[in-house]
Amino acid sequence: MSHKLLGLPYDDWIDAFLPIDDSEVDYTKYDRLFDGVVIGEKESEMYEPLITALNDTDILGDFVLAETYARYDKSDSSKKKADGGMYPKGSPAIKQKRTDWATVEVLIECKTNDSGDPYDERTSSGVPFAETRRDALGQIMTYASTVFEYQHLTHHFGVVILGSRARLGRWDRSGIVFSSKFDYKEEPDKLARFFWRVAHATAEARGHDPTATRVLRGSADYKTLKAWKTKKLAEDDYVARRFVRSLNADRPWWRLRVTDRKHGTKEFLVGQPTFAAPGVVGRGTRGYIGLNVSDRHGDNPFVYLKDCWRVEHERTQLEGDILSQLNEKGVTNIPTALYHGDVGDHRTISQDFCQCAKAGCVSEVVEESEEEVVEGEAEEEISDEERDEEVDDTDDESENGGVDGTADESGDEMSDATVDEAFGEEEAETDSNTTTTDESQTLATSRCRMKAHRHYRLVVKEVGLPLQEFPCGRILLWVVRDAIIAHEDAYKKAKIIHRDISVGNILMIPPNGKNGKTTYQGLLADWELSKRLDDYQAEARHPDRTGTWQFMSVHIQDHPHAQVEIADELESFLHVIIYCAIRYLPHTCDDVGSFMYNYFDDGVRRRQPEAEYTCGILKGYVMDKGTIVTSERVPVTFLRSPPIADSKKSSRNSKKRPRPPPPQPHPINRVLSKLFPMFSARYRTTQVQSADPLDAFDKGCPSTDTLRPSQQQEQGESSESLKTHSRMLEVLYMASEEAASLWPGPEDRMPDQLKPNFNPNKPEKTREKPTTSARVGDAEGEPSSKRRRGDASQT
Incomplete structure (x- = not known):
């Protein structure tokens, strides 16, 4: 989440994001507007007087504020409830006093005091140190x-009420820009001005996409979609059946x-997305099964539509x-484009305000030490902030799915890791500004990491199933083998390397x-981060780490500036197999x-030269030893059927029956x-090559990396097999075909x-000091958790 939040003074914020002429509005008549708002120990006492005060004026135009803290959106399985929001007149949220995510225009969150302030302009990242404030964020x-x-x-847009004070916020895929705090009871015109301007702004100024039209009940599009819900579909027509399932009556449908x-x-007409990457900041990929209403010919009217925000960069190819x-x-x-x-001229603008840091506004990077910044706050909170100030870029998305993430079900208390997940997937390409090692040490916490994003849509012919739905173990290997064939084909025929192998980027066509x-076909999707080999070799390296963290090779995780090679990609395919098999x-x-956490999500923080994360201890151990074990070093064996239940829990009569x-x-x-x-030979060979020559003189403590010449030759030959796809394809072909x-079957x-x-x-909580119960990934008591993404973490 580093440097994805930015603060601006109130006047700069309101004029930048809602530049509407309100010179004829007399805000002085609202001088005592919020005097009736109760500031006490309960948030619930604030809602009604605040909302009533605004609803009783002419500020909101065609909109109404609604209390929604008591009831969650009935279509939201996580049961989150926003305190309140601005809704169009006629929204069900108003009468039902129920959160309605499909129609809310402005979110309102209330806290009784500043301890719930989710933003902090005193920190370089805008993220507060205190746990309660991070929970609020x-x-x-x-x-x-x-x-x-x-x-x-x-x-x-959103508003955070903090007792008698408030902040405004604007979110886009680049980051969050928040306003300075103001006392809305003493300066009611500031909160009144915000609501007047946002209520009288155009739909586009409020953030609505004009290329997405909601399908309304009774319209021609609505009748078309309803007709599909009543059609008799073949049992094996999985595409049409999934399309009909996406037409959830409680979720909006779109053209x-x-x-x-x-x-x-x-x-294209679409229903609920089949996949939606969690979070706001990042590419925000959503995938839909779409009904093609422009080209109606053919017996298969369905396509797969990917909606995302790509990183805008001169080196990026669509x-x-x-x-x-x-x-x-x-x-x-591979999919057929x-x-x-x-999409139109849709471009994020949050990153444009990073320049304000050079002009000395609120967003200026503070040079104070952390102790000065958080004076008066508990010291143990700093460790969490240090953990999250990481400088790696990973990606989590695919055309038909990705590594899912789930939000906290309560909607009230959020863990530190959930703050990270809420920011969504971050891009695997950094901006083009490179720095030397010395500069990077100085600028690691001061340079703005917001990136410009462009709205983009892609339509492909094939509608695949997520790899996680494989019907049996043999088909899992068969589909992965097909994906490796696609990778080899692209490498040889088109001189392109994928660079983002993950479980979400491998699809199945049943x-x-x-x-x-007659059998399943595997597809390798999401080629957005791929690169041509010609450019790959000639181009100067940028300080980035490309791919999805959970499936990166140990080598790339430990060497974030290294080029991704065939060996790294093949190792990622192996991690995909392990991921699916364990689950x-x-x-x-x-x-x-x-x-799953220790193998796929964990990481060890490296302090120098930048605060980077390297491979977690368990994953590195498994790849080095060449066998799957748990964190307690207990070997893991896969079985043809589930393990037998503990006999101690069986009934008395079970003694009479023969045990299976x-x-x-x-x-x-x-x-x-x-x-x-x-793969283990690759890492042991690397150890031999990087061993300290002086170890040979240390007779009392011989190097553990030293191998006999015959062992070195054997391991060198094994690691050579990773320079091409042939050996891994041969193993998977023998296993899944011959x-x-x-x-076993299903x-x-x-x-x-x-x-x-x-x-x-x-x-x-183990912040106070290291204990013997620290996780295997901990190093010297330092929290080792990598930013958790996806269904490997399931926050």
């Missing part, structure tokens, strides 16, 4: 994220417009152009009557949540035993073994 960011998911917005420079404007090039080169097992293009396939196949690991034989080992164990040596008869597929509410940071 996580809370409102989760609310804002939900608004962006339900509506099609370029930006969104979306895509303007392609070659094919003109195309329009994903649709990349896919088209790959399609032209005959690369197999149909239409794509930027066999059905329409596509004529959905039977095994002996009895704590899936801890394993224990489950047999799963074939995937053998596959992993063939793959692991290639040895198909040895695999009986090895289990429900998700990762508890949806798993939160590794919640049970205990």
Whole structure:
């Protein structure tokens, strides 16, 4: 979240974001407007007088403020409840006093005093140190994220009431710009001016996307979609069935417009997104199954539509152009690009205000020490801020899904990690300004990391299923093998490397009557971060780390400035297999949540030269030793069927019945035993090459990295196999094709073994000092948690 928040003085903020002429409005008549607002110990006592005061004036025009703190949106499974908001007249939120994410125009959150202030202009990042304030930030960011998911917005406004004071906020995909605090009881014109201007602004000025038209009840589009809900669909027509499921009556339906420079404007009807990346800041990818209403020919009217905010950079190539090039080169097992293009002139502007830091406004980076900044706050809070001031860039999205994240169900208390997740996926490319090592040490906490984003849509022909829905272990390997074939094809035929292998970027096309396939086909999607090999070699390196953290190779996590190579990509495919197997196949690991966190999400912080995170201890250990173990070094074995329940818990009569034989080992164990040596050899070879020559003179303590010449040759040969795709493809082909008869069927597929509410940071606090109960990833008592993204963390 580093440097994604920025503060401006009230006058600068209101004129920058709501530049509406209100010179004829007499704000003096509102001098005592908020005198009736009760400032006490209960937030609930503030809501009614505040909302009534504004509703009883002519400030709001066609809008009304509503109390919504008591009832959550009935379509929101997380049951979040915003305190209040500005809604159009006629919104169900007004009469029902229920949060309605689909129609809220301005969010309102109330706190009884400054201890709930989510912003802090005294810190370089704008993020406060105090835990209660960070909780408040996580809370409102989760609310804002939900608004962006339900509506099609370029930006969104919000108000935070802090006792007798208030702040204004504006969120877009680049960051959050907040106003200085003001006393609305002493200066009521400031809060009145905000609501007058936002209520009288155009829909676009309030953030609404004109290329997204909501489908209203009774319209022609509504009747078209309703007709699909009544159609009789073939059992194996998974696309149409999923499209109909997306037509959730409690969620808004939309007509979306895509303007392609070659094919003109195309329009699509969509329901609820099949995937929505959590958070506000970042690319904000949403995926839809779309009904093509522009080209009605053919028996398959459905497409997949990706809506996102791409990083605007002169080196960036549009994903649709990349896919088209790959399609032209005959690369197999990838989506087919149909239409794509930027959406209007939609561009984030938060990053433009970073310049204010040089002019000495509120957003100026403070040079004080942390102790001076947080004087009067508890010292233990600083450790959390230090943990979150990381400088790596990762990405979490795909065309048809990604690593999901879930919001805190209570909507009231948010963990520190949830604050990170609320900020959403951050881009894998940094801005083009590079610095030397010495400069980076100085500027690590002062340079603005907001990046310009452009709104972008891509339409592809294929509608795939998420890899996590694989029907059995053999098909899991089959689909991953297809994705590796796509990677090899792109590398050889188009000279392009993907650079973002993740579980969300591998899709499945199941066999059905329409596509004529006899088995599953794997697709490698989301080529946005790919790069041409010619540019790859010639281009100077930028201080970035490309990919999705959970699936990055140990090498890339430990060396963030290194180029991504074939070996790194193949290792990412291996991590994808492990990720799916641990969650959905039977095994002996009895704590899936801890394993998933320690293997995929954890990281160890490196203090120099920048506050970067490197590979977590468990993942590095597994890749080095070449075997899957838990954090307690207990080996994990995959089974053909679930483990037998503990006999002590069985009934008395069970003694009379013969006990079934224990489950047999799963074939995937053998596959992993063939793959692991290639990767562990790579890291052991690296250790040998980087060993200190002086170790040879230390007879009393020989180097643990020293190997016999025969061992070095054997490991060197194994690591050589990672320079091409051949060996890994050979292993997966043998396992999934030639040895198909040895695999169990669908009986090895289990429900998700990762508890949806798993939160590794919640049970205990260990800030005061290191203890023996610190996690395996902790180093010298330093919190080791990497920014948690996705369904590996499930905050």
